[in-house]
Amino acid sequence: MTTREFDPFRLDVVAFAKEAGELAGRWPLAGFDRVADSAVAGAPVTDADEVSWSARGEQRQMRGGDAQIWMHLEAATHVSLECQRCLKPVDVALPVARDFLFVHGEDAAAQLDADTEDDVLAITRALDLRELIEDELLLAMPIVPRHEVCPQPLVTLVDDEPVEDKPNPFAALAALKRTDLN
Numbered sequence: 001m002t003t004r005e006f007d008p009f010r011l012d013v014v015a016f017a018k019e020a021g022e023l024a025g026r027w028p029l030a031g032f033d034r035v036a037d038s039a040v041a042g043a044p045v046t047d048a049d050e051v052s053w054s055a056r057g058e059q060r061q062m063r064g065g066d067a068q069i070w071m072h073l074e075a076a077t078h079v080s081l082e083c084q085r086c087l088k089p090v091d092v093a094l095p096v097a098r099d100f101l102f103v104h105g106e107d108a109a110a111q112l113d114a115d116t117e118d119d120v121l122a123i124t125r126a127l128d129l130r131e132l133i134e135d136e137l138l139l140a141m142p143i144v145p146r147h148e149v150c151p152q153p154l155v156t157l158v159d160d161e162p163v164e165d166k167p168n169p170f171a172a173l174a175a176l177k178r179t180d181l182n
Contacts, residue, residue, distance in 0.1 A: 008055070008129040013102050016057035017069040023129070024054035029077055032134045035094075036079075038141065043080035043089040051077040053133055069102040069123060075133045081141070086150035096136040 006012070006021050015021070029049035030036050036045040053075040060068045075096040080089040101116075102123045103109050109122040 011055075011127040011129050012125050013057070013071060013123055013127050014069055014125070016055075017059045017071065017102070019057065020059070021057045022054070023056075024052075026050045026052050027130065029079070031130070032137065035077070035134055035137050035141075038079065038081065038138075040080050040082040040089045043091075045079070049077065049079075051075055051133065051137070053129075055129060071100045071102065073098050073100065073129075073132070073136065075137060077137060079141075081145035083146045083150060084144045085146045086152060088147075088151060090145055090147050092142060092145055094137050094140040096133070096140050098136055 004015065004019055004021070006016055006023055008023055008025070011023075027050065028047060029045050029051055030047065032051060039045050053073070055074075056072045058070040058072065060070060062068055073096065075094075077094050078091055079094060081092050082088075083090040098119055101112070101118045101120045103112055103120060104123055106122045109120045112118075112120045
């Protein structure tokens with residue numbers, strides 16, 4: 001039995017699952033426009049930046065019913081985003097590990113997706129795997145990217161002037177209170 005060649009840009013999901021197909025590779029991160037556009041201007045995406053990925057199809061026979069079509073997807077990359085504390089570039093890992101259940105029709109997918117914790121998509125004969133991976137990488141991005149510890153101390157500016165350390169007003173109140181008690 002010969003194994004079929006699967007095209008990741010026009011993936012027949014049903015055939016991929018029936019044959020327990022496997023695909024893997026590396027694509028340049030620059031080809032993922034929406035992810036690359038999220039990179040901070042000070043650290044743009046280069047030709048060396050890549051997305052490594054793998055996909056595996058699976059058909060699960062259900063008792064008393066039709067077989068379920070599943071795809072297991074993994075992807076990983078790094079992208080420099082803007083730290084929301086210090087506004088400097090921060091390298092962020094974007095790992096993806098998702099399992100997708102494919103069903104017939106958009107309505108069935110929407111209904112089942114609302115009723116289950118599984119990720120549900122409508123079956124298509126020409127799934128663009130790169131587009132799905134890009135969607136998942138975008139979902140993996142942190143809402144507020146930041147360093148664990150920023151590389152430089154933070155300076156607070158008010159009217160373009162550094163804020164000087166002011167005495168704590170509560171410390172002054174505590175001193176007054178001690179004076180009143182004496």
